[in-house]
Amino acid sequence: MKKERKLLGEERRAWILEYLKQNNGPITGTALAKKANVSRQVIVGDITLLKAHNEPIIATSQGYLYMPVMSSERVEKIVACCHERDITEEELNIIVDHGVTVKDVKVEHPVYGDLTASIMVSNRQEVNAFLKEINKTNAPLLSQLTAGMHLHTLSAPNRQMIERAEAALSKAGILVEEN
Incomplete structure (x- = not known):
């Protein structure tokens, strides 16, 4: 993603969701903010909205992590x-x-x-x-x-x-x- 382009609202949240799904490890709010060309606080708000829509995102000490429902075998x-x-x-x-x-x-x-x-x-x-x-x-x-x-x-x-x-x-x- 080019840093110059600022992602807005729903587009940014969709991008955050896809980015988290594609990464196996946690991603910091600061890293997401830099990539989306917004403030970290905007990312925190976006994550809150995504969680409110039942997206399985958790905040860890290392950053945000997309945690799909684990297999019933676990x-x-x-x-x-x-x-x-x-x-x-x-x-x-x-x-x-x-x-x-x-x-x-x-x-x-x-x-x-x-x-x-x-x-x-x-x-x-x-x-x-x-x-x-x-x-x-x-x-x-x-x-x-x-x-x-x-x-x-x-x-x-x-x-x-x-x-x-x-x-x-x-x-x-x-x-x-x-x-």
């Missing part, structure tokens, strides 16, 4: 974890090393109720990029609001992969066990 499970901030990399790497995707993190806030944030990491490179962004912005982890207690939605091609990841988390003392 299995999801919510697991409870508890650890200090400095164990986050170990936790995420244990999970992705078992071929499992960490979709999100959820905590129960005493005032706001459930707070959920997208993570969407499936490999060590994505874990490193996520943690780099956390450290660069000095942003607190949601789990810091709840003394380390949090939930993750895990996704994998089969239940056995999730079970192996859970066993490794348990061995590392990260998984909250049911009594």
